[in-house]
């Protein structure tokens with residue numbers, strides 16, 4: 001299993017052990033592949049498709065694709081950058097994201113990625129959908145206007161917390177997050193200390209009474225673009 | 236009621252061994268019994284199979300034949316596929332609305348009849364068609380609608396509907412359906428006379444590896460669309476490490492315009508089950524599952540009987556045909572209305588009692604498939620080919636067809652042609668010759684491979700149908716000169732919007748965007764830039780989507796943009812002020828105006 005594999009990303013030679021995904025290997029080498037649904041503590045889902053790279057000319061999700069001897073990976077190309085922008089745009093317009101009023105602003109991975117990819121405003125028309133807001137839980141506030149269907153909360157609640165509080169319902173554009181109760185989050189056994197309360201990349205799952213404990217300007221992505229922490233690893 | 240619900244659902248769950256992986260059977264049974272899987276029912280199911288209630292909701296909300304809200308005892312599902320629209324389903328729809336005094340998506344006030352639309356039900360050659368519960372009614376007309384509704388209102392039991400009977404096994408008392416086989420041309424592989432059990436006997440006389448070699452020598456490739464070499468798939472499954480192995484037959488046949496598996500299931504099920512047993516022996520499986528689309532429920536009694544007969548003849552079961560240690564049997568898994576479940580990993584998810592989401596690859600099904608065991612998924616027609624190859628030999632099989640594509644292909648032809656139906660033809664046939672055969676020489680366009688395939692025009696009629704040129708899972712849809720190809724492309728995008736699973740962003744959102752662009756063009760508001768935007772967006776969706784659905788769903792747009800560009804160009808014009816309105820201001824203001832209780836003075840039109 002500790003077999004060594006050599007391959008390239010944008011011409012840079014990388015060595016890593018078999019069984020790693022392209023994203024894991026790239027992270028270790030200090031090469032940032034943009035991503036959104038991937039969370040380091042959870043199994044990769046491959047759902048957002050932001051991390052799409054070309055492997056020997058064929059598109060693959062870097063977060064799920066294992067490395068293989070001699071493979072050629074293209075990551076930083078104009079075509080992929082455009083496709084990634086398209087995906088980020090789609091996530092903005094299928095929901096209702098009012099960053100200026102959102103307590104997650106500055107800590108939000110969607111917003112940070114949009115900035116990093118140079119998106120000033122989406123090029124697609126907004127859908128303006130009607131989405132549910134659930135503030136019934138004493139400690140948690142759920143705003144599905146901002147949910148990007150990444151599935152992190154589903155995985156975390158099922159596999160880490162062993163509670164299964166969240167699950168997807170519906171399909172296609174009607175797909176959404178639902179909670180393990182007739183309707184309200186308060187009727188589930190969800191707790192603010194759950195892993196699932198900490199994994200949301202956007203402002204969909206929020207802890208009440210913490211919104212501005214870190215002031216705007218001092219937040220995660222206020223000073224450095226998303227991905228910098230990975231690029232800093234480059235020797 | 237509640238106690239009754241509790242005890243009935245308990246019995247249903249127990250009948251499935253309170254097994255979480257049998258969720259499809261459980262929710263289907265609850266739906267059938269109570270006309271819905273209510274919120275209360277979800278709680279009860281979750282309790283008995285020991286899962287979370289929201290998981291049950293996730294499944295019920297995924298499949299269109301399941302519903303949380305109550306449906307009528309009788310559900311009329313009128314097929315509104317493109318071909319049915321061309322055959323005049325509009326008037327039929329109006330007739331249903333009038334006779335029932337309800338709109339689509341509604342249930343009559345007495346709660347007895349629900350009226351809905353449904354995508355392709357595999358009856359394009361006898362359109363317009365509808366499902367009434369499990370019964371199929373074909374060749375609908377406004378007069379027929381009147382009769383049907385009057386008849387239904389007498390007993391509210393679709394199985395008592397009076398209709399003439401179709402040909403072949405459609406007339407069998409176990410099927411008792413008005414469906415016609417529409418078999419226009421029999422070829423040597425599938426529809427020629429064959430000797431039941433000869434293929435299996437030959438297979439059991441040799442080793443599994445030898446069978447795989449025979450199938451490889453015949454160069455058999457998958458008939459379901461992707462065209463993967465079957466021998467190789469079996470070899471990988473055989474070689475994979477696993478305590479158990481499975482062979483799954485994909486009878487989901489959901490690609491609009493495809494109905495050839497319907498005819499195999501009606502007339503050649505015996506050959507199909509034999510192919511599954513041969514495949515099972517080759518890969519080392521003891522169990523096979525036939526995944527049958529919910530729309531083909533009218534065939535299930537016949538299929539169950541054929542399975543029973545085969546068990547009785549020791550063609551299934553223990554020590555098959557005296558071969559010590561070869562035990563193999565087949566069960567049927569019903570689907571519940573989801574096109575995506577035809578994608579092989581989504582099909583596996585569905586068999587496992589999950590939402591029909593495709594799975595992440597790798598691992599591939601041949602390594603880790605159904606319940607994590609190595610699994611071969613094969614199309615209905617592929618398995619029939621395997622039976623015949625074992626009966627007649629690889630060389631015999633390769634005599635027909637073209638070099639890269641040996642054998643025959645079942646084509647289901649519909650649309651603007653004189654003889655719609657199923658044709659078994661050698662691979663390598665030219666589109667031109669096919670059009671002549673089906674009576675459609677003046678076709679404006681032909682859709683080869685269903686909406687995920689390609690829409691071609693006369694310039695391409697010299698091309699051939701085979702894996703190396705125009706590949707198809709079987710659908711061939713003909714469009715006459717009066718059809719508007721932009722409208723057709725838009726209809727197919729609507730299908731993908733309705734039928735994608737929603738797992739990944741580009742397919743879930745991108746297809747809606749493509750559809751909106753097309754609607755704008757059809758409404759006369761399109762501009763030349765819209766065509767470039769369609770192209771760029773379509774290509775981007777194909778590149779980034781997670782499974783075969785999204786990787787092909789922009790094809791109706793991209794292939795018509797390429798082959799029927801004039802149709803688009805005629806519809807777009809430069810906007811006079813150079814502005815591109817992306818939304819309708821009147822619509823956007825409607826809610827605010829209602830709240831304010833006055834009209835906007837600025838934006839009046």
Ligand SMILES: Cc1cc2nc3c(=O)[nH]c(=O)nc-3n(C[C@H](O)[C@H](O)[C@H](O)COP(=O)(O)O)c2cc1C
Nearest residue numbers: 457458459487488489577578579613614617783784
């Ligand atoms: C969206 C989608 C729908 C599909 N539907 C079907 C289907 O209805 N029947 C089928 O045999 N294959 C279907 N396929 C192809 C299957 O994924 C798979 O390739 C096939 O069942 C393998 O069998 P074969 O190798 O015998 O063709 C579909 C693929 C996709 C992406």
Ligand code: SF4
Nearest residue numbers: 147148150151153200
């Ligand atoms: S609520 Fe948050 S974590 Fe859950 S799916 Fe939505 S965006 Fe992802």
Ligand code: SF4
Nearest residue numbers: 736738739742782785
């Ligand atoms: S491509 Fe479409 S159907 Fe396939 S996983 Fe993505 S959303 Fe689902």
Ligand code: FES
Nearest residue numbers: 046048049051063
């Ligand atoms: S990060 Fe890989 S698909 Fe989302």
